[in-house]
Amino acid sequence: xxxxxxxxxxxxxxxxxxxYNRSYQVETKEDDSPLTEADMASHHALVALLESVTPGxxxxxxxxxxxxxxxxxxxxxxxxxxxxxxxKEFIKKNGEFTLNVALVENGDPVFGIVHAxxxxxxxxxxxxxxxxxxxxxxxxxxxxxxxxxxxxxxxKIVGSRSHGSEAFxxxxxxxxxxxxxxxxxxxxxxxxxxxxxxxxxxxxxxSEWDTAAAQAVVVAAGGQxxxxxxxxxxxxxxxxxxxxxxxxxxxxxxxxxxxxLGESLAET
Numbered sequence: 001x002x003x004x005x006x007x008x009x010x011x012x013x014x015x016x017x018x019x020y021n022r023s024y025q026v027e028t029k030e031d032d033s034p035l036t037e038a039d040m041a042s043h044h045a046l047v048a049l050l051e052s053v054t055p056g057x058x059x060x061x062x063x064x065x066x067x068x069x070x071x072x073x074x075x076x077x078x079x080x081x082x083x084x085x086x087x088k089e090f091i092k093k094n095g096e097f098t099l100n101v102a103l104v105e106n107g108d109p110v111f112g113i114v115h116a117x118x119x120x121x122x123x124x125x126x127x128x129x130x131x132x133x134x135x136x137x138x139x140x141x142x143x144x145x146x147x148x149x150x151x152x153x154x155x156k157i158v159g160s161r162s163h164g165s166e167a168f169x170x171x172x173x174x175x176x177x178x179x180x181x182x183x184x185x186x187x188x189x190x191x192x193x194x195x196x197x198x199x200x201x202x203x204x205x206x207s208e209w210d211t212a213a214a215q216a217v218v219v220a221a222g223g224q225x226x227x228x229x230x231x232x233x234x235x236x237x238x239x240x241x242x243x244x245x246x247x248x249x250x251x252x253x254x255x256x257x258x259x260x261l262g263e264s265l266a267e268t
Contacts, residue, residue, distance in 0.1 A: 001053055005101065005113060006124065006134075008049035013099055013117035015041045016084060020118070026091060034087045039063060042083035042099055050079045050101070062209045069240040077105050080236060082209040086185030089161065095119060096161065096184030102212035107235040112216030114186050123190045125220025133194055144223040144251030145195035154179045158188040158200040158249075167203035167246070167268040174260035189214035192249045193221040199257060200249035203228060203265070208242045215249075223251045228261060 019038035027035045043063040050059050058078040060067055072078075079101065084090060086097030095118030103111040114123045123142070125131030133142045148155060155178035159168060172178065181197060189211065191197035202211075215225040215234060225234045228246035231253070248261060 002124070002126075004053050005049070006122065008053070009046070009099055009101055009113050009115045010122070012042050012045035012049065012083075013115050015045055016090075016097075016099065017117045020090060020093075034091060036084070036087060036090065038090065039084040039087060043081075046081050046083055046099065046101060050081070054079070060209070062207065065207075065209070065242060072237055075237065077103070078237075080104050080109070080209050080212045082186075082207075082213070085210055086187075089184035094161075094184065096187055098185045098187060100186055100209065100213035102209075102216055104212060104236045107237055108233070109212040109216040109219070109236060112213035112220075114190055114214050114217060116185075116187060123193060123214070123217045125193070125217040127216060127219050129220065131193055131217050131221035133190075142194040143221045144192060144218070145198070147198055147252060147254050150176075155199065156181055156191075156197040158183060158191050158197045160184070160188065160202070160204065165204040165268075167264050168201055170264035170267050171201050171203065171260055174263055176256060186210065186214040189218050189225070189249050192223055192251060193218045195221075195251070198251060201228065201246075201261065202244075202248070203246045203268075206244045206247075208236045208244060211244060211247070212236055218249055223249065224253070225249050226253075228265060231258065 016038045029035050043061050047059050058075050061081045082100040085100050089096040099115045101113045102109045111126045120136050122134045131142050132139050157178050158181050161182045161184045188200045228248050234247050
């Protein structure tokens with residue numbers, strides 16, 4: 001199943017690239033977010049793929065997000081997809097957008113594929129079995145890294161390229177020596193998963209389809225995606241809204257950043 005899914009997501013990515021490399025129209029959705037024909041082409045390709053590979057398993061996509069909670073709450077297993085995460089980056093032509101496919105079981109993302117077509121790179125993982133990065137056809141196993149110790153290298157903190165926040169600035173101001181890396185889409189979580197970054201605090205709004213696939217990769221790589229307020233694992237499909245709470249992605253918990261997080265949230 002995994003190989004069929006990876007091949008199918010790669011094929012959907014090629015459809016997205018075809019739009020990316022030519023002129024296209026940009027529409028505005030009701031929430032003022034942009035929509036392109038690439039979003040819809042990917043949506044249709046991924047839904048068809050998942051219905052073929054796993055008949056009968058429900059699919060929730062950003063582009064079909066009006067399925068009522070009365071229906072969704074009965075699902076103990078379903079696919080959660082973002083056909084094009086980082087549409088703003090797609091429009092900017094910086095390549096930092098992804099196709100995200102997650103399998104959610106009892107509220108927990110357990111399998112995920114994050115594909116970046118322009119980068120020709122895919123991250124995938126299954127909780128309990130490990131995570132991999134496939135770059136130009138070459139696969140390697142990935143895992144999170146330990147935080148640098150006192151007096152060691154600077155921490156690497158990932159931030160959004162398009163969505164900043166006062167809480168993020170307040171958090172970073174309380175950390176030990178660190179460097180910041182700005183990036184679009186779910187690539188930010190993947191940097192933590194592959195040990196290229198230490199923390200990704202997301203102290204601004206996101207939806208469950210933005211994060212579920214990469215969350216599965218992070219957890220499969222030994223990391224955590226935690227509710228910023230409770231420090232409990234982020235979960236899906238627990239309420240009518242599909243909005244996430246603020247969260248933080250980490251390789252490991254550490255008192256230095258948990259204190260900084262609590263203080264920054266209390267301040268802002």
